[in-house]
Amino acid sequence: MRIVHYLNQFFGGLGGEERAGTPLEVREGALGPGKLLEQLLGGDAKVVTTLICGDNHAVENQDAMVADAIEKVRQAEADLFVAGPCFQAGRYGMAAGALCSAVQSKLSIPVITGMADENPGADLYREFLYIVDSGTNAARMREVFMTMANLARKMMSKTPIGSPKEEGYLTRGLIRDQFVEKTAGERLVDMVLAKVKGELFESEMVPTAFAPVPMPPSIKDLTKAKIMLITDGGLVPKGNPDKIQGSVATRWGSYSIDGCDDLKGEDYEISHGGYDPQFVHQDPDRLVPLDVMRQLEKEGVIGELYDEFLSTSGLANPLSNTRRMGREMAAKAKQLGIDAIILTST
Amino acid sequence: MQITAALPVAKMVGANRTVLGNGIVHVVGDAKATPEKEKEVRRKLVEQALSALQSDEK
Numbered sequence: 001m002r003i004v005h006y007l008n009q010f011f012g013g014l015g016g017e018e019r020a021g022t023p024l025e026v027r028e029g030a031l032g033p034g035k036l037l038e039q040l041l042g043g044d045a046k047v048v049t050t051l052i053c054g055d056n057h058a059v060e061n062q063d064a065m066v067a068d069a070i071e072k073v074r075q076a077e078a079d080l081f082v083a084g085p086c087f088q089a090g091r092y093g094m095a096a097g098a099l100c101s102a103v104q105s106k107l108s109i110p111v112i113t114g115m116a117d118e119n120p121g122a123d124l125y126r127e128f129l130y131i132v133d134s135g136t137n138a139a140r141m142r143e144v145f146m147t148m149a150n151l152a153r154k155m156m157s158k159t160p161i162g163s164p165k166e167e168g169y170l171t172r173g174l175i176r177d178q179f180v181e182k183t184a185g186e187r188l189v190d191m192v193l194a195k196v197k198g199e200l201f202e203s204e205m206v207p208t209a210f211a212p213v214p215m216p217p218s219i220k221d222l223t224k225a226k227i228m229l230i231t232d233g234g235l236v237p238k239g240n241p242d243k244i245q246g247s248v249a250t251r252w253g254s255y256s257i258d259g260c261d262d263l264k265g266e267d268y269e270i271s272h273g274g275y276d277p278q279f280v281h282q283d284p285d286r287l288v289p290l291d292v293m294r295q296l297e298k299e300g301v302i303g304e305l306y307d308e309f310l311s312t313s314g315l316a317n318p319l320s321n322t323r324r325m326g327r328e329m330a331a332k333a334k335q336l337g338i339d340a341i342i343l344t345s346t
Numbered sequence: 347m348q349i350t351a352a353l354p355v356a357k358m359v360g361a362n363r364t365v366l367g368n369g370i371v372h373v374v375g376d377a378k379a380t381p382e383k384e385k386e387v388r389r390k391l392v393e394q395a396l397s398a399l400q401s402d403e404k
Contacts, residue, residue: 020371055370056370059351060351062354090352091352120352120358210358211360213361213362217402218401218402222396222399222400233373275370277371280371280372285375286374286384286388289392292385292389293392301396302396342347342348342399343349344348344349344373345349345352346350
């Protein structure tokens, strides 16, 4: 069994955030976690090629990187493509999902990856792929690989694959026909009774997580518009007065830029563990474009720049937090008569 | 509207107006450019953002 394995810069042993810009590299044989994968698959399983790519490069050059990787997988004559597992790493999950999806459709070989349920890559690709539920804890690598190996073996031997719960993969939103003992009416009543009693029940179909957001009407006269800047890159005043958490943030802050033409690195810090903050430290305008917005305000291109920017950290943040914070920020903007918001994201 | 380098995520959650930012670590900047050139890059991105705000196209 010939395997090609994709790893990010960290699991590929190149380094941390400082190597996140590394373009796709090719290595012969298994690397790092790949060796464990080989072991667990056993038999004649061999990682013939390992592909490593920096997380930033993968996101910023996705199409080109994926096309390049497909060529490498084709050349390696792979029987199986494995990406990650990525746990909670969002850029890694996006890359792994994109790669698995492309390899599956272009090369028609089994593909498998692993991610935490909240990984952005999970929602983007769960309908198309078997994504093993890895949880967030990378110390569980061995167990996750075991689940991935089991699924991979089933895919290769074309054994029917069971439900997400049985096999350990993220729900795919697919509907399966199945013969059951009870009629739909009976099952429905059972569910309603359980719900009313406050007992656990399992819905047979879960609606999709993202309801479409209606598009607000466009600005008719920009020269009269009051604009607010928001960021999820975790830019906060030095000292982080509101103690906004770098990860799984539950709070957001509102920070004065009154009379300010230019954000200075020494006045701010970054509470966000998910990207290399050195460039924003050097010049925070690289994240919150205050200097340019002020210019545009002075030139009369926009009516007014609101004298505070709102900030929180988007890292590893579940929807339960971000939905609430988004609504709170929107309520504030509405109350202040803001006409438009520019949100800058890392 | 949203400026980000990770457009697939923005589109997935339903962002209607988006502009592609210049990378993860300096979404409205460019660490490789001179300060003057970088300001131009930033201005261009913000102007794209303002355009998007005035448009009813997704």
